[in-house]
Amino acid sequence: xxxTPPVTLFVQCIIDTIYPDVAEAMVKVLEDLNIQVxxxxxxxxxxxxxxxxxxxxxxxxxxxKFIDLFEEAEIIISPSGSCVNMVRHHYPELFAxxxxxxxRAIKVGAKTYExxxxxxxxxxxxxxxxxxxxxxxxxxxxxxxxxxxVDRQPRALLSHIREMELIEMKDADRCCGxxxxxxxxxxxxxxxxxxxxxxxxxQTGAEVVTGCDMGCLMNIQGMLSRxxxxxxxxxxxxxxxxx
Amino acid sequence: xxxxxSEKYKQNAHKAIAxxxxxxxxxxxxxxxxxxxxxxxNTLPEGQELRKxxxxxxxxxxxxxxxxxxxxxxxxxxxxxxxxxxxxxxDAVEICVRIALENxxxxxxxxxxxxxxxxGLNDGLEQAGIEVTExxxxxxxxxxxxxxxxxxxxxxxxxxxxxxxELFTEKLGTPYTDDPPTLTQDARRALREKxxxxxxxxxxxxxxxxxxxxxxxxxxEGNIRMATTLPKLHVAVMGMERIVANLEExxxxxxxxxxxxASQQIGGYVSYVGGPAAPxxxxxxxxxxxxxxxxxRSKILADETFREMLCCIRCGACLNICPVYxxxxxxxxxxxxxxxxxxxxxxxxxxxxxxxxLCSGESLCGACRQACPLEINLPRMLxxxxxxxxxxxxxxxxxxxxNQERWLFRCWQFVNGNRTLYNLFYAVARKAxxxxxxxxxxxxxxxxxxxxWTSQRNMQPLAPKxxxxxxxxxxxxxK
Ligand code: SF4
Numbered sequence: 001x002x003x004t005p006p007v008t009l010f011v012q013c014i015i016d017t018i019y020p021d022v023a024e025a026m027v028k029v030l031e032d033l034n035i036q037v038x039x040x041x042x043x044x045x046x047x048x049x050x051x052x053x054x055x056x057x058x059x060x061x062x063x064x065k066f067i068d069l070f071e072e073a074e075i076i077i078s079p080s081g082s083c084v085n086m087v088r089h090h091y092p093e094l095f096a097x098x099x100x101x102x103x104r105a106i107k108v109g110a111k112t113y114e115x116x117x118x119x120x121x122x123x124x125x126x127x128x129x130x131x132x133x134x135x136x137x138x139x140x141x142x143x144x145x146x147x148x149x150v151d152r153q154p155r156a157l158l159s160h161i162r163e164m165e166l167i168e169m170k171d172a173d174r175c176c177g178x179x180x181x182x183x184x185x186x187x188x189x190x191x192x193x194x195x196x197x198x199x200x201x202x203q204t205g206a207e208v209v210t211g212c213d214m215g216c217l218m219n220i221q222g223m224l225s226r227x228x229x230x231x232x233x234x235x236x237x238x239x240x241x242x243x
Numbered sequence: 244x245x246x247x248x249s250e251k252y253k254q255n256a257h258k259a260i261a262x263x264x265x266x267x268x269x270x271x272x273x274x275x276x277x278x279x280x281x282x283x284x285n286t287l288p289e290g291q292e293l294r295k296x297x298x299x300x301x302x303x304x305x306x307x308x309x310x311x312x313x314x315x316x317x318x319x320x321x322x323x324x325x326x327x328x329x330x331x332x333x334d335a336v337e338i339c340v341r342i343a344l345e346n347x348x349x350x351x352x353x354x355x356x357x358x359x360x361x362x363g364l365n366d367g368l369e370q371a372g373i374e375v376t377e378x379x380x381x382x383x384x385x386x387x388x389x390x391x392x393x394x395x396x397x398x399x400x401x402x403x404x405x406x407x408x409e410l411f412t413e414k415l416g417t418p419y420t421d422d423p424p425t426l427t428q429d430a431r432r433a434l435r436e437k438x439x440x441x442x443x444x445x446x447x448x449x450x451x452x453x454x455x456x457x458x459x460x461x462x463x464e465g466n467i468r469m470a471t472t473l474p475k476l477h478v479a480v481m482g483m484e485r486i487v488a489n490l491e492e493x494x495x496x497x498x499x500x501x502x503x504x505a506s507q508q509i510g511g512y513v514s515y516v517g518g519p520a521a522p523x524x525x526x527x528x529x530x531x532x533x534x535x536x537x538x539x540r541s542k543i544l545a546d547e548t549f550r551e552m553l554c555c556i557r558c559g560a561c562l563n564i565c566p567v568y569x570x571x572x573x574x575x576x577x578x579x580x581x582x583x584x585x586x587x588x589x590x591x592x593x594x595x596x597x598x599x600x601l602c603s604g605e606s607l608c609g610a611c612r613q614a615c616p617l618e619i620n621l622p623r624m625l626x627x628x629x630x631x632x633x634x635x636x637x638x639x640x641x642x643x644x645x646n647q648e649r650w651l652f653r654c655w656q657f658v659n660g661n662r663t664l665y666n667l668f669y670a671v672a673r674k675a676x677x678x679x680x681x682x683x684x685x686x687x688x689x690x691x692x693x694x695x696w697t698s699q700r701n702m703q704p705l706a707p708k709x710x711x712x713x714x715x716x717x718x719x720x721x722k
Contacts, residue, residue, distance in 0.1 A: 011710050017669055018703050020710035041711040042662040050652050052607060054629030058656045065660060142608035175566040179606030186253065186604045187695030192260045192570040193606065194700070222700030225685045 004123070006036035008073035010066075010087075010112065012080035013045035015214050015235075022214060025241035026079050026115055029128055032241075033119075040069050048086040052180045056094060063091045067104050075122070076112040079237050081144025081213050084114045089147060114144060115237060116212055120153035127160035132242040135165045137206035139197070139220065140173040141213040154212050154236055161239060167204040171196075178219040191223070198223045201231060208232045210239055246363070247593045248577035252600035255575035265393075265572050268400045276563040279506035280614065289495075297499050298617040300492040301554035304453075304484075308544065308553075311453040311486050312535060318456020322518030324531040328483075335536045336367035339445070339478055342532055343373055346476055348442040352434075354460060354467030355379035356447025357395055357557050358482045358536055360579035361592065364445070375445075376437045378466040380430055387414045393573035395581060396504045396559035401572060434466070444470035444528070446516075448481035450496055450556065454489040457517035458533065459497065461510035468512050477528040479516065483535045484544075484553040496556060499616035503560030539592040546638075548627045552587055554617055559584070561611035561621065567604065576601060583611035583621045590628055595641045602628035651692075666709070673705045 007030060015022045030037050047062025066087065070076050078084050088109040095102035119125045138158060145151045151173075158166055177183065177193030197220060201209050209224075209231055211217050221233035259265055287293050304311055316326040329335035343351070351373055359365070365375045365386075377386040381399035385392055387410055392398030399407075408421040417429040446467050448458040458479050460467040471477045487493045501507045520527030543549045562568045562582030573581035578589040578598070586605055590598035602625060611621045635643035643649065658668045680687045685701035688694070696702060708716075 016710045017705055020706050020708065020713055023710040024713070039711070039714050041715050043711070044659045044662060044665050047659075050655070052626065052629070053603075053648065053652065054626070054631070054633030055649065055652045056630045056634065058652045061656050062659055142606075142610070146609035146613055175606050175608035175610065177566065177606060179608070182604070182606050184693055184695040186256070187698050188253070188257050188260055189567055189570055189604060190606070190695075191699045193566045196566075218703060219700065222685075222696070222702055225683065225701040226687075226699060228683075 004035055005074040006038060007075045007077045007118070008070060009037060009039040010043065010046075010070065010076050010078040010083065011039070012078060012083045012214060014218060015079060016043075018218070019214050019235070022079055022235040022237055025235070026077075026237040028241040029119075029130075029237060030077070033123065033125060033128065035123075038073075043069055046083050046086050048083060048090075049180050051086065051090055051094070052182075059090075060094050063094050063105065064101070067091070067101070067108050070108055070112075071104065073111065075118070076108070077115055077118050078112065079115045079212070079235060080215070081114050081141050081148055081150060082215060084112055084117075085143040085147045087112045114148060114150055114212060116154040116157055117148065117150045120156055126156045128157065128240050130160070130240045130242050131162040131164075132239050133163040134208050135167055135204075135206045136208045136210055136239065137167050137169045137201055137204045138172060139169070139176060139201075139209060139211040139216060141211055141216045142173075142175050144212050145173050150212070157236065157240060158210070161242075164239070167206050169204045169206075170200045172200075174200075176216045176219050178216045180215065183219060190219075194219055194223050198227070198229070202229060206231060208234050208239075210234050210236050212236050247589060247598060249589060249593075249598040249601050251577060252575055252604055255577065256571040256604070259571045259575050264403055265401050266570075268403075269569050269572055272394070272397065272400050273563055273569045276506050276560075277614065280502055280560055280563065280616075283502045283506055283508070284616070293495060294499065294616055294618050297492075297496050298554060298619070300487055300496060301556070301617060302551070304487045304492075305544065305550060305553045307488070308484065308486070311488060312483060314453040315451050315456055315486060316533075316535075318453070319518060319531075319533055322456060322531075323521075324518035324533060327532060327534045329534055329536045329538070332362035332536070332538045335362045335480065335534050335538065336364055338534050339364060339480070340367055340371045340373075342476070342478055342530075343368065343443055344371060346442065346530070348373055348476065350374045350376070350437065350441045351443045351445055352376050352378050352437050352441040352470040352474065353382075353444070354446040354462060354470045355382050355398070356445070356480060357579060358447055359445065359480050360392065361482075362480070362536060362538060364480065376434070376441070378434050378438070378464075378470050379462065380427065380464060380466075383430055383434065384410065387411075391574060392579065393581070394559060394562055395557055395573070395579075395584070396562075398573075401574070438469045438473050441470075441474045443476040443478060444472075444474040446471050446477065446479050448479050448485055448533075449500065450493055451481060451486040452488075452490055452493045452515075453486055455515075455517065457515045459493070460514045460516065461497065461501065461504075461512065463505065463507075463511040465512050468514050471514065471516060472527055475529045476532070477516070477519070477530070478532045478534065480534045480536060483537050483540050485556070496617075500556045500558045503556075503558030503614075503616040542639075543591050549587075549591055549624055551619060552591060552624060554619055555584055555588065556617065557584065558616060560614045560616055561619075564610045564614040565605075566608060566610065567606060583625075587621055587624045587628065595628060595631055595636075595639055596644060599632050599644055602632055647692075662711070666712075669705060669709060673707070676704050679704075
C-alpha cells in the first residue's frame, strides 16, 4: 500500500473555542482511515476577520505566525473552506511586496486542504463508513464553493452516508449572510439574507442542516435557535463520524 | 443627480428591508434574471471561455486607452462628428450645455445612460432652462416621480403598476389605469410628442469601436434610436473606458453584455453611430457630438489594483445575483451606481471615505464575480478598498477610518500572537459569558460591539474547553 503522509490539523478558531466537537469528529474520521494526525496546539486564528475588514497589517502578523508554525507540515487539513481560502489565496497576496515570504506562503498554501477536499481529491475516499439515519440538507458555503471550487467533494461524501436522506434546499449555494464582521456591523442586511436561507432550510423539512464551514453554520444555527426551530446544525465531519 | 448620498447606507437598507413592495420586486427580478443569465452563458457557441477572452479584450483596450481614444476621435472627426474630452463631470455638463445653448435648444430627449446620471447632466441642462425628457420607459417613470434609479438597467422596478398609474394620472393627465399595456401606450403617446419636437437627442454609449470610429447604443424599446436620429443634434456621452479596439471584439462583448443585462442573446435595438447624416442623406442628425468623460477614471487607470474596474460594461448582471442588493435595492447605495458594481465604482469615483459603507457592507460571497459576463473580480477590489479605509492611503486621499475597530484588532493581534495569552483571554470570556441572558443554552444578547449579532440570532456559548486543551489532555493521557 502506498504511504499516506501524516496530516497536521489547522483548526478554525471558532471550532477550537466554540465547537470543539467538530474537530474531534474530524480526527475520528481521519483516524478511522488510519491517517496519522498531529496538531500544533499553539495555533490561533489565521487572521481572516482582520483581513476581510481591511486590517492587513494585523492579518499579516497572523499569517507570519501561521507560516512559521505550519511550514514543516506535510499536509495541512482544515474543517473550514474560508480559512483554507485565506491561507491559499490571501496569504500570498499579503506578501506581495516581500518575495521571500510570498514564496513561503505559496508553499504552505499549496499543501493546505479543506477537509472534504482532502478526503475526496487526495485520499479518494468517498465512503468513510458513516451511517446517519436522518433527513439532511446541505448548505454550500460561498468561499468553499466559489473560491476553492469545492462542491462535488462534500456532496460525494454525503451521498455515501448510509440511511441518510439528502434533501436539496432551494438556492443551496446562495450566501447565508454571514460574511464575518459583516454580520455584526451590518446586522440588518445580514439577517435579511439569513432569513431567506433559514426559510429555504425549513422548506425542505430536513432534521439537520450541514455544511463545511462553521462560520456559516453558526450563523444559521443562531437564527434557527432564536425562532425555536427544531432543525439541528451539524458540520459535515460530525455526520461522517457517525456510525 | 451628480454626487452621492452614501452615508445613509445602513438607514436606507433598514427601510428597504422593511418595504414589502420592494422586497417582492427584488426577489422576482433576481429570480428571473439571475438564473436565466447563467443558463445563457452555457449556450455560448464559443463556450464559457469567451468570457475570459472578452475580459482580455477589455483589459487590452484599457491598457491602450490613450491610443484607442485618439483613433476613435480621429475616425469620428473624419465622419464629420465632433469630439470633446471632459476631464471632470462639471466640464462634461458645461460642454453639453454649451452645445445646446449655441444651437438654441429648448427641449431634449434622452436615451438611458448611466454616465449622464453620474455627472448630473439633467440638472445642468434644466438649470440652463432646457427641458429634458428621459425616453426609456423605466427612466421616464422615475423622472416623473423625481426619484433615483433602483437598478442600473431596470430603474423603476421598485414601483408597482398601481403607483405608476397614479403617477401618470397626476403628471400626464391620463385616466387612471393599472393595466401595463395601457400604461405603456400612455407613455408612448406622451413620448412620441417629445421625440417629434425635440431639438436635441442625448444618448450614452455602451461600447465604442476605435477601428471603425463609432459608438453603439443598445436598447429594447427603440427609444434610443429615435432620440438619436429624429432631432437635428445628437450628443453622445461616454465614460472614457467604454471602448474596444475592433468590431470583432466589440460584438463579442455586446453579446455578453446583453446576456448580463437582460438575459438576451443580443439587445433588441443595437445602433452603430459614427457621425451626423452624410451629405445628401435625409436621415440622421445634422450634428453629432461625442463627449468623452474622464471624471476620475484616469486615477483608476493609474492604480493597478483597481484598473480592472475599468473593464466593467455596466450590464448589471452582478446586481441580479447579489444577496445584499437583493435585500436592500438600489437606493440604499445613494449613488447612480448600485449593487456590487456600485460598491466598487462609487468609492473610486466619488471618494472612498464618503462611500465607506459601500466598501464594507457586503458579505464577500463572490456571486457577483461568477455572474459577471467578464468575470470582473469585484470581491478582490472590495477587499482592497477596505484595506485603504482601515489603514489609510494618501494616494487616494483616504484617511484611516474606524479607529475603534483598528484599536480592537490591534489588541486582538497581540492576544492572537501568543497561545498562552489566547487561552487566558478565552478563560476570562468563558467566565464572563455566564452573566449573559440565554435561551435554551444559547446566548440571547451579546454586549456592544457584538450586539448586532444577537438582534435576530442567538449565539452558541464558548465551549468549556478549547479543542487544543482537549487535544493536549488526550496526548498526555496516551503517554
Ligand atoms: S461588474 Fe460585471 S456584472 Fe457588474 S455591471 Fe460591471 S460588467 Fe456587469
